Amino acid sequence: MAEIRIAFIGAGNMAASIIGGLVAEGHPASTISASDPSPESLARLREVAPVATGSDNREAVTGADVVILAVKPQVMARVCIDIAPALAGGGAVALSIAAGIPVASLERWLGPGVPVIRCMPNTPALLGAGASGLYATAAVSAAQRAHAGTILSAVGLVRWVDSEDDLHAVTAVSGSGPAYFFLFMEAMAAEGQRLGLDAETATALTAQTCLGAARMAAESGIGLAELRRRVCSPGGTTERAIASFQSDELEATVARAMTACLARSKEMADELG
Numbered sequence: 001m002a003e004i005r006i007a008f009i010g011a012g013n014m015a016a017s018i019i020g021g022l023v024a025e026g027h028p029a030s031t032i033s034a035s036d037p038s039p040e041s042l043a044r045l046r047e048v049a050p051v052a053t054g055s056d057n058r059e060a061v062t063g064a065d066v067v068i069l070a071v072k073p074q075v076m077a078r079v080c081i082d083i084a085p086a087l088a089g090g091g092a093v094a095l096s097i098a099a100g101i102p103v104a105s106l107e108r109w110l111g112p113g114v115p116v117i118r119c120m121p122n123t124p125a126l127l128g129a130g131a132s133g134l135y136a137t138a139a140v141s142a143a144q145r146a147h148a149g150t151i152l153s154a155v156g157l158v159r160w161v162d163s164e165d166d167l168h169a170v171t172a173v174s175g176s177g178p179a180y181f182f183l184f185m186e187a188m189a190a191e192g193q194r195l196g197l198d199a200e201t202a203t204a205l206t207a208q209t210c211l212g213a214a215r216m217a218a219e220s221g222i223g224l225a226e227l228r229r230r231v232c233s234p235g236g237t238t239e240r241a242i243a244s245f246q247s248d249e250l251e252a253t254v255a256r257a258m259t260a261c262l263a264r265s266k267e268m269a270d271e272l273g
């Protein structure tokens with residue numbers, strides 16, 4: 001990857017996931033810096049990759065090509081207003097990964113002349129298995145768009161969306177999505193134990209099954225419903241389990257959860273924007 005100087009503001013879970021993935025992909029750690037007031041966050045990050053760390057956000061953004069805003073939505077306004085003078089005229093693009101914060105707010109806080117990209121990534125970025133939705137305004141140059149795409153592609157799948165509003169749906173699908181699968185796996189592993197397996201075996205079988213199913217969904221070129229049908233031997237065991245899920249309205253349960261997620265994303269935009 002061409003050397004892009006990347007500054008992370010906020011060195012928590014998501015920053016560590018993206019930095020870990022970037023460095024594992026061969027992006028030089030020497031071109032990455034991270035700023036965070038929490039010594040604990042910085043120490044955890046240094047265990048992931050030997051990047052430059054500090055607590056001065058303005059210093060971190062100076063000279064960066066891409067500034068990744070990786071703080072919680074609740075502190076984003078304060079952080080942006082604080083770094084705005086250091087970004088002015090520097091030519092950097094700001095890339096926010098915060099849920100719910102609209103581009104218009106980021107532009108207002110960062111000041112004129114700082115192009116903004118919004119991204120909704122997810123934590124499997126740590127393993128290079130992330131999934132990110134990105135949205136850029138017209139003020140973002142083709143080169144800056146390419147930089148953002150290169151960074152996020154280093155840690156997984158990237159899809160650009162044409163409308164900022166679509167990022168709410170991306171959040172409901174892939175941003176929050178890993179947690180849905182963890183919850184589902186927790187339930188499967190717990191039931192596996194109740195049915196007699198030891199905890200390690202139940203968890204390992206569950207995780208590997210999820211991984212295998214996900215790889216088939218992503219790589220086989222076969223539709224999801226067909227993949228499911230191929231596991232269901234007529235009159236067999238899976239058919240019984242699927243019938244039980246369907247009579248318990250699994251699809252409606254999933255739809256309600258994702259609708260709640262999307263509603264919260266919109267609510268956050270209203271509260272914090």
Ligand SMILES: NC(=O)C1=CN([C@@H]2O[C@H](COP(=O)(O)OP(=O)(O)OC[C@H]3O[C@@H](n4cnc5c(N)ncnc54)[C@H](O)[C@@H]3O)[C@@H](O)[C@H]2O)C=CC1
Nearest residue numbers: 010011012013014036038041070071072073097098099121
């Ligand atoms: N965790 C996830 O799965 C995903 C999170 N996001 C978004 O990523 C952002 C970060 O989330 P996490 O990494 O999970 O949170 P986190 O709490 O792990 O990390 C946030 C970091 O920001 C630091 N921070 C607080 N005030 C700061 C300041 N003034 N300057 C610099 N750093 C400051 C905190 O000390 C902390 O280390 C959020 O906006 C969230 O919406 C997006 C997609 C997925």
Ligand SMILES: O=C(O)[C@@H]1CCC=N1
Nearest residue numbers: 098099171175176177
């Ligand atoms: O729960 C959240 O608000 C963040 C955004 C997507 C995943 N985690």
